[in-house]
Amino acid sequence: MDWITTVDHKKIAILYLWAGGIFFGIGGLEAILIRIQLIKPMNTFLDAQTFNELITMHGTTMIFLGVMPVIFALMNAVIPLQIGARDVAFPFLNALGFWTFLFGGILLNLSWIMGGAPDAGWTAYTPLSSSSYSTTHGVDFYTIGLQIAGLGTLIGGINFLATIITMRAPGMSFMRMPMFAWATFITSAIILFAFPAVTVGLVLLTFDRILGANFFETSGGGNPVLWQHIFWIFGHPEVYILILPAFGIISEVIPTFSRKRLFGYSSMVFATILIAFLGFMVWAHHMFTTGLGPVANALFSVSTMLIAVPTGIKIFNWLFTMWGGQVRFTTPNLFAVGFIPTFTMGGVTGVMLASAPADFQFHDTYFVVAHFHYVIVGGLVLGLFAGLHYWWPKMFGRMLSEHLGKWTFWTFIIGFHMTFFVQHFLGLMGMQRRVFTYLPNQQFDLLNLISTIGAGLMGVGMLFFLANVFITSRKPADAADDPWEDGRTLEWTISSPPPEYNFKQTPLVRGLDAFWKEKTAGHKGMTPSEPVGSIHMPSATVHPFLMSVGIFIAGLGFMFSRDDFGNSFMSFLFNNYIVTALGLLITFGSMLMRSLFDDHGWHIEPEELEGR
Amino acid sequence: MMKTWQAGKRLLPMTATLGLILAGCGRQDLSVLRPQGPAAESSFGLMKLSITIMIVVLLIVFAIAAYVLIRYRRKPGQHEIPEQVEGSFKLEVLWTVIPLILVIVLAVPTVQAVFAAGDDHSDDKNAVKVKVTGHQYWWEFEYPDYGVTTAQDLVIPAGVDIAFELTTKDVLHSFWVPSLSGKIDTNPDGSTNHFSFSAPNEGVYRGKCAELCGPSHGFMEFKVKSVSKDAFTAWIASMKAPAVMPEDPALAEKFKSACLTCHAVGDMVGSNGPSLTGIGSRESVAGILLNDDTGVDGAPILENLKTWLHDPQSVKPGNRMPDPKELGLSDEEIDGIAEYLAGYTLE
Numbered sequence: 034m035d036w037i038t039t040v041d042h043k044k045i046a047i048l049y050l051w052a053g054g055i056f057f058g059i060g061g062l063e064a065i066l067i068r069i070q071l072i073k074p075m076n077t078f079l080d081a082q083t084f085n086e087l088i089t090m091h092g093t094t095m096i097f098l099g100v101m102p103v104i105f106a107l108m109n110a111v112i113p114l115q116i117g118a119r120d121v122a123f124p125f126l127n128a129l130g131f132w133t134f135l136f137g138g139i140l141l142n143l144s145w146i147m148g149g150a151p152d153a154g155w156t157a158y159t160p161l162s163s164s165s166y167s168t169t170h171g172v173d174f175y176t177i178g179l180q181i182a183g184l185g186t187l188i189g190g191i192n193f194l195a196t197i198i199t200m201r202a203p204g205m206s207f208m209r210m211p212m213f214a215w216a217t218f219i220t221s222a223i224i225l226f227a228f229p230a231v232t233v234g235l236v237l238l239t240f241d242r243i244l245g246a247n248f249f250e251t252s253g254g255g256n257p258v259l260w261q262h263i264f265w266i267f268g269h270p271e272v273y274i275l276i277l278p279a280f281g282i283i284s285e286v287i288p289t290f291s292r293k294r295l296f297g298y299s300s301m302v303f304a305t306i307l308i309a310f311l312g313f314m315v316w317a318h319h320m321f322t323t324g325l326g327p328v329a330n331a332l333f334s335v336s337t338m339l340i341a342v343p344t345g346i347k348i349f350n351w352l353f354t355m356w357g358g359q360v361r362f363t364t365p366n367l368f369a370v371g372f373i374p375t376f377t378m379g380g381v382t383g384v385m386l387a388s389a390p391a392d393f394q395f396h397d398t399y400f401v402v403a404h405f406h407y408v409i410v411g412g413l414v415l416g417l418f419a420g421l422h423y424w425w426p427k428m429f430g431r432m433l434s435e436h437l438g439k440w441t442f443w444t445f446i447i448g449f450h451m452t453f454f455v456q457h458f459l460g461l462m463g464m465q466r467r468v469f470t471y472l473p474n475q476q477f478d479l480l481n482l483i484s485t486i487g488a489g490l491m492g493v494g495m496l497f498f499l500a501n502v503f504i505t506s507r508k509p510a511d512a513a514d515d516p517w518e519d520g521r522t523l524e525w526t527i528s529s530p531p532p533e534y535n536f537k538q539t540p541l542v543r544g545l546d547a548f549w550k551e552k553t554a555g556h557k558g559m560t561p562s563e564p565v566g567s568i569h570m571p572s573a574t575v576h577p578f579l580m581s582v583g584i585f586i587a588g589l590g591f592m593f594s595r596d597d598f599g600n601s602f603m604s605f606l607f608n609n610y611i612v613t614a615l616g617l618l619i620t621f622g623s624m625l626m627r628s629l630f631d632d633h634g635w636h637i638e639p640e641e642l643e644g645r
Numbered sequence: 646m647m648k649t650w651q652a653g654k655r656l657l658p659m660t661a662t663l664g665l666i667l668a669g670c671g672r673q674d675l676s677v678l679r680p681q682g683p684a685a686e687s688s689f690g691l692m693k694l695s696i697t698i699m700i701v702v703l704l705i706v707f708a709i710a711a712y713v714l715i716r717y718r719r720k721p722g723q724h725e726i727p728e729q730v731e732g733s734f735k736l737e738v739l740w741t742v743i744p745l746i747l748v749i750v751l752a753v754p755t756v757q758a759v760f761a762a763g764d765d766h767s768d769d770k771n772a773v774k775v776k777v778t779g780h781q782y783w784w785e786f787e788y789p790d791y792g793v794t795t796a797q798d799l800v801i802p803a804g805v806d807i808a809f810e811l812t813t814k815d816v817l818h819s820f821w822v823p824s825l826s827g828k829i830d831t832n833p834d835g836s837t838n839h840f841s842f843s844a845p846n847e848g849v850y851r852g853k854c855a856e857l858c859g860p861s862h863g864f865m866e867f868k869v870k871s872v873s874k875d876a877f878t879a880w881i882a883s884m885k886a887p888a889v890m891p892e893d894p895a896l897a898e899k900f901k902s903a904c905l906t907c908h909a910v911g912d913m914v915g916s917n918g919p920s921l922t923g924i925g926s927r928e929s930v931a932g933i934l935l936n937d938d939t940g941v942d943g944a945p946i947l948e949n950l951k952t953w954l955h956d957p958q959s960v961k962p963g964n965r966m967p968d969p970k971e972l973g974l975s976d977e978e979i980d981g982i983a984e985y986l987a988g989y990t991l992e
């Protein structure tokens with residue numbers, strides 16, 4: 034119960050981590066099944082339809098439900114601490130964001146047991162995703178599930194924007210903010226502008242499918258290419274939503290374990306902003322072969338290539354942060370150091386793809402599959418592992434085993450390169466993507482075999498990580514406040530895990546790397562900016578959970594509103610939108626209660642604080 | 646800096662070897678890395694340029710990373726605090742300007758090639774016009790200037806520019822012959838695409854659908870047969886010859902009532918399915934069962950036809966052809982039609 038009603042950002046972080054971990058596991062199993070099917074030519078392990086469902090759900094789950102919540106977990110766990118705040122700006126919204134995300138994700142995954150998963154690819158290109166060609170409810174689960182989950186993400190993004198703008202500790206100007214806070218800030222801004230686009234697209238597609246609208250239906254005056262524009266106007270910024278937090282994590286981990294401040298801090302900030310800005314201007318590079326004409330193709334080629342410049346700045350700044358430092362190879366830093374060359378490889382293939390005439394060949398082949406796994410797995414996932422190992426003691430008060438951590442790193446990264454490096458060549462040799470099998474004698478066999486073995490090795494890496502988490506959870510919570518000894522930012526000034534109110538006294542920030550600055554000045558901790566006083570805390574509430582349950586029920590009801598259940602009572606309930614109405618009633622009722630009955634929260638008094 | 650230069654020098658032989666390795670990759674009739682026509686050459690040229698630039702970048706990053714990780718690891722007993730460097734204006738300008746230059750080096754030829762590829766020869770009198778239509782899961786090729794329509798095998802005269810007009814009858818597909826050219830999507834009416842390529846050498850090239858289009862997307866293959874101009878003219882003539890029907894009149898009647906409602910042979914037109922005119926001379930059955938008497942890549946055509954006709958769904962799941970048995974054909978009739986089709990060859 035405590036977990037359902039909590040509004041504490043540290044607990045919500047753990048909820049996000051659990052949810053993300055489970056969805057990531059599901060997506061990972063789907064990936065393994067896909068790779069087993071492709072291990073040899075003309076394999077019959079999976080049938081074609083199941084295969085298409087698996088690739089669709091793998092992509093969708095990984096992007097929207099697997100890595101996003103882990104990003105949000107780290108943001109929730111770390112951001113308030115890093116900026117010296119007691120919580121996020123809107124704790125209630127924070128909980129609401131998590132629950133809507135979770136119920137959206139559950140809805141999407143229910144498709145497996147409720148008549149078939151979506152099968153039109155995670156990009157759901159129309160007309161394949163229209164009700165004429167995708168006849169099960171699969172794509173409805175996709176559109177409605179993602180709308181609900183996307184609502185959660187949008188709420189989360191707005192919350193972090195407000196938090197970072199308004200809740201920084203005294204003295205922490207924007208240019209004294211840790212890089213991870215900057216990355217979160219910019220990422221949230223991208224979310225704010227990108228998610229409404231996909232929501233609009235998903236609503237239109239839902240209307241096409243369920244209400245018979247014609248937005249993407251050529252015969253009714255619609256245009257399927259429009260879907261591609263809407264999807265990628267969201268979709269490209271989305272990949273920056275994914276990678277910028279990883280950039281932020283790497284920018285925290287590398288300085289800590291090099292015992293040096295981040296090289297070129299202001300250019301890092303500038304590069305982050307520039308990447309976010311350019312990220313909105315390149316969407317059509319996913320559509321070079323759609324037939325946009327040479328002018329559009331040329332413009333989008335050049336704008337895409339330009340992104341390489343700020344990205345390059347970041348890579349060199351990380352390298353020169355280590356230059357002249359004292360680099361320690363702890364597990365988090367292994368992941369961070371592994372990130373640099375791996376991500377660079379993904380970045381350079383990105384520039385290659387940006388050249389439209391070359392992309393005519395690369396597009397929709399295994400070359401692209403290799404590219405985006407290098408940036409997402411080799412970039413984001415390595416970054417997340419760095420972050421998880423780094424902040425684990427702060428989140429849970431226990432150090433993960435370094436020994437197992439190293440095993441995780443080496444099996445995962447070797448498996449990763451085995452799986453995806455060869456895929457560049459498969460694509461160039463003529464293997465298109467999203468094929469459920471392939472003919473023999475095309476010289477695809479060996480490389481596919483290697484790729485599948487690599488995927489197995491990555492799976493082993495994940496098992497090491499799970500074992501590490503399990504073993505660690507049984508140890509006493511004895512992590513020090515600053516367990517890595519070289520912590521530079523505010524989160525390391527308080528106990529691990531932090532008390533409910535985070536900071537007994539809000540700290541005064543006197544520079545970039547606030548804690549490091551105090552340490553080098555010979556101080557033991559931060560100078561407080563206020564006397565010990567009573568601390569205002571928000572109350573736990575069940576409303577966010579109820580609202581999300583309501584939306585979940587309404588979504589399910591709407592999806593089946595045109596179905597014949599062969600049971601007059603069920604049909605009556607669904608076909609007259611009674612189920613939908615019931616769901617909405619729960620949601621709006623709960624909103625009403627929340628508005629009518631003020632809850633002023635509670636206070637922790639100074640005596641209690643001293644008592645601890 | 647020294648290190649970087651040494652890496653740079655080592656690069657030249659590396660790129661040369663790289664070129665060789667790449668050229669050895671894949672089948673000549675399929676691989677992007679073994680271009681067989683000007684359009685594919687142009688893409689490959691840009692790829693080689695970008696790969697070379699990118700390998701230089703990677704080597705620099707890897708070299709600095711390796712140096713830093715070895716040179717600056719923390720030694721036991723090291724306790725003094727390293728100097729906290731804020732940044733270096735000169736260095737930062739350097740690694741902004743150099744990538745910018747590299748981007749320009751790649752952007753200029755890219756833009757040139759984009760506009761060159763934009764020439765679709767649709768007004769070119771000498772080009773052969775072909776209308777490509779994608780269907781779940783087969784390809785239709787119409788030659789409007791000749792009044793000929795075929796399927797699965799695209800026959801073109803070698804060395805002549807082909808002006809394509811591409812659409813789809815159902816979902817999106819993408820028309821891709823890796824060794825001849827990059828791909829282009831087939832969109833529904835209203836967003837029709839045009840593009841062009843040519844195949845200077847005679848030969849058979851493998852083509853694929855490159856846009857997820859349903860369960861049998863991976864099986865939506867086709868062939869491009871580049872033949873001499875004379876052979877092309879002869880092929881057009883024999884495609885226009887009157888239809889050949891099964892000799893046995895009963896079988897012919899069955900064939901007409903069960904098959905020709907969708908398929909066409911010669912001048913007898915059905916258009917819901919691929920034309921069967923001259924199917925005996927094609928490279929494959931249904932695009933995916935390769936005809937190969939030696940049995941290396943596939944099976945003899947008669948065997949392939951039987952495989953297909955006895956159970957189309959098992960060959961291409963989700964395809965739109967009804968099971969001949971459900972159309973009222975017996976096993977013997979199916980075998981008879983298979984034999985007739987296998988024997989229906991062109992010059």
Ligand code: HEM
Nearest residue numbers: 272275276318319380383384386387396397401405408409
């Ligand atoms: C230097 C930076 C990058 C450049 C220049 C770049 C360029 C491109 C281009 C041109 C494509 C389209 C390829 C095609 O479909 O033909 C592409 C695909 C993709 N990229 Fe990137 N990219 C970069 C970084 C990233 C990052 C950081 C991510 C994610 C964290 C990412 C994720 C993806 C994904 C998911 C796709 C494939 C989408 C799909 O078709 O399913 N990219 N990239």
Ligand SMILES: [Cu+2]
Nearest residue numbers: 854856858862
């Ligand atoms: Cu296809």
